[in-house]
Amino acid sequence: MKLASVTLVALAATASAAPDPPKLDMTSFFTGKSHADNVIKIAFHSPHKLIVDSVGGRNKEGEFVLIDTVREEGKPVRTRTWVMRQVGPDHFSGVLSDAVGPVDAVVHGDTATIRYVMKDGHLKILEQIQVQDDGKTLSNHVTAKKFGLKFASVDGTIRKLD
Secondary structure: OHHHHHHHHHHHHHHHHOOOOOOOOHHHHHOEEEEEEEEEEEOOOOOEEEEEEEEEEEOOOOOEEEEEEEEEOOOOOEEEEEEEEEEEOOEEEEEEOOEEEEEEEEEEOOEEEEEEEEOOOOOEEEEEEEEOOOOOEEEEEEEEEEOOEEEEEEEEEEEEOO
């Protein structure tokens, strides 16, 4: 009984001593250059590569601008632009050149949840990015739905390059 109590106390001390996961600072992470390696899975199609190279920073109005160069296997290279502003603590709103209507992004600890509707096909997008322990990598998970059904998904990583 005494050994079990000591073991439980040791386990509790170890758990409380574990470092907190890094907090996601979206604007710091995306300021400068980043690179995303993803796999996109679209219903009734084979999975294929989706590579995104980005550069971000603030414009003269103080908004955060992120310009993506998107390379999707089997399609021409395209550019998309995000323009976001902070509307509250850990809450961002803005526009995306690929989206109809607003983009909403909420950060909670190490994770951001981004929602918008795409112009192409009016797919509802739910993207979750989570900072990894190294602080320089994000896991990226996207779900695209139409009529409540999953139409496509993207899974990969985003790396901060500078």
